[in-house]
Amino acid sequence: MIQITLPDGSLREYDQPLSVHEVAASIGPDLASAAVAGRVNGVLVDCEYIIEADARVNIVTPREPDGLEILRRSCALMLAMAVKQLHPHAQMRAGKELGDGFFYEFTVERPLTPADLPLIEARMQSLAATNHSIRRRPHREEMSLYRLGDTEYQSHGPHVPTTKVLQAFALDHISGTLQQRIYGTCWSSHQELQQWSVPPHVVVVSMDDRQATYAQAVTDSLRQRGVLAKADLRNEKVRYKIRQHSQTVPYLVVVGEKEQAGGFVSVRSRTGEDFGRMAVEAACEWLSQPGILGG
Template identity: 40%
Template sequence: MSEISITLPDGSVKSVPVDATVADVAASIGPRLAAAAIAGRVDGRLVDTAAVVSDGAAVAIVTERDPEALELLRHSAAHVMAEAVMQLFPGARFGIGPAIEDGFYYDIEVDRTLTPEDLGAIEERMHGIIAEEQPFSRRAIDRTEALRVFEGQPYKLELIGELPEGEVISAYTSGVFTDLCRGPHVPHTGWIKAFKLMKVAGAYWRGDSDRPMLQRIYGTAWFGQKDLDAYLTRLEEAEKRDHRKLGREMDLFHFDELAGSGLVLYHPKGARVFHELVEWLSADLYERGYVEIRTPHIYKADVWKTSGHWDYYQDNMFPFQIDEGEGREPTDYAVKPMNCPGALLVYRDSVRSYRDLPMRLFEFGTVYRNERSGVVHGLMRARGFTQDDAHIFCTGEQIIPEVKAMLDIVKYIMDTFDFEYSAEVSTRPEKSVGRDEDWDLATRALMTALDEWGLPYQINEGDGAFYGPKIDIKVKDAIGRIWQLSTIQVDFNNPERFGITYRTAENTEEQPFMLHRAIFGSMERFLGILIEHTAGAFPTWLAPVQAVVIPIADRHLEHCEGVRARLAKAGVRAEVYAENEPMRVKIAKAQQQKVPYMLVVGDKEIEADTVGVRERTAGDIGAMGVDEFAARVAAERP
């Protein structure tokens, strides 16, 4: 047989020579596609352009337009970086070098700490490797050969030792560098058109603090310089918007090592923003039929054993013991990592009827989780944080309408803060509890609710909670970054574990479903995202200081204090800038603090009982009476 048949994405069947590669298939379609081919997809699996296709295979050509293309490029760039390091630092020992979001990294062990100057030298050597257009060549090797090839590379040998017996081991070579790698890669190094090495950081091998500390070199790679420049511009903008930096500059909060990692200390202004968010959402929830509860920060271990957290989540908890007195064994307790057990205990304190359902309990509850120090990141990943939790107890028939009602809240909040958002349904994880039929019912209910509500969603296989599937809401901020925010979960496990029931209309006892939902998610995380989304310029209703009153001269100061008092009585949060500074300096300070309004007061304003209003973005918008201005501020509240 001199030819074989393959099927193309449009369904057409094409004959190609026996032993034809993906590159040959692309060339047989046309020279432009041959030049654009990065890799192939054969029967759904990504392969190199040098991979041979088989008779009857479904073959697609991957170009830089494909979603997988950037990941292939970045993985290839990681190999080029490793080759450059090998040339510059003979004896370097290599860990892993994957592609990641927006870039790549490689964990490397060398005999000295790398400097920014070293990154420049590595970049220069990479440019030389790229100019040589070195091909990425794959070969399959057995375990014995793999151990020989990677002799002297302890981290590679460890990875080889963990591979199952009989598994095909593949190695890729480009230039003088050979790596243990599944691939695929771009055809040659010349495809890497635009890249930059970003930084060096420490990283424990396999993320284990008991293992050696390696040096992790981060980089980014793109198909063109224009894309790289746009990415670097986004990074610059993100740095300006960093919530940790703005939190300090705006006097909102700080972290103190004396207090402990990941524990936020809110200053008066930050606490005011937090308070306004809580008050605003609480008022909305009461209108929607929710009622508020308050529950303890610690529970006996019996609660966590009943809920399943003791077995499934203990590594993330802060357990401790309390001495119960002479002659008694100490009792295990834990600080709560979740609010849900409190809602269950409130529910089961009374006999419940079907007439009580759905019962919607909400709580702004502070929880504590033992996050590893390496992942703690400002407000975005804290060890202590408050959740806008709610737990809804309902019948099976009520799940879909209740989830749709939660999606209404999601829309209200996202629209208020001008977030684009999308949904993801996470299904049963490997480590989980419950019956298959309950998982199926709950997962279908979430999907049906999304379908009926009209919100498109992706499926995230195996990423549900251990007790049930969930909907995750992801938002896009002002500079295009995606953040995971809201969560809606179905729980059929804890109602059974805590033995809660309701009496039906037929006077029988049934077990309710429990829905968990947090729309802000973590209040801290939401606040961090909001700071970066707005660059600290909160909407007027949420700003800790809504207006500053600026006297033109010291003789106007007493009147300014009277204006501030009148505004406070009308519900406007205002301050007087009384410092002996020029007015332009005071205006600049207000702008730096992102204050929505500056109210200038001089002789003319005192005589007319007005204030000269300056808005932080629009500039001077004219004179207003104090009451008129207060009404304007009140009208901006959602």
């Protein structure tokens, strides 16, 4: 007999080992359909993970941050599959979730261009509709192997059980030449995707990949203050990103190695006015004041 303790403290008993998905199904069909992973004794696991002993279990859905991160990680795999189908000679390298979205990096003989993105996105939509399964394969290294279609990819898990839950996504950028990255965003609903697509008042720009987590945390702090903010975490030169956003975004918040180490940010306006370095909380408070972003 296996006892499962649910988040509300209730107990369920099962006669034999069962998967996280089976636990969700025993609670209700809607939860089983929404499940993207489980948390067993505090550890995130795939839906196919088998529970063999008494445990505390929480079913993870896209409505919580961990679930949304899993959606984005799996969307990166689906992007890799789409690129491989359209460009069989492309060599897949690595991909993962990143801020509000994801990326996948690959090497190609002929560089892809922004004109290729709609075709790749359409192929991803087709893959989602086909509802491919994503299954973890036995692997001894730190990174797991996940099988999607007829290809295995090295990736940290967990991943969604099937591609049908990957519906609200979009590709928005491609960088590099022979070694390229395609970036996209992914959300739990089309409504959230549309809200994200609204032009922001503030863009948080990272210097390089090492500040990605810090830049996203600053962005989340601004959003908590009611500021319409996005993070640009692309692996592009910071001058390129600043020049691009300066054309349309009222304020830019720049974070580099020094800003991250000191817990502050550098703020500048679209017109080039430099407001210097501010503590994160002070910057969020200032930018959220009535009239600042409308001025």
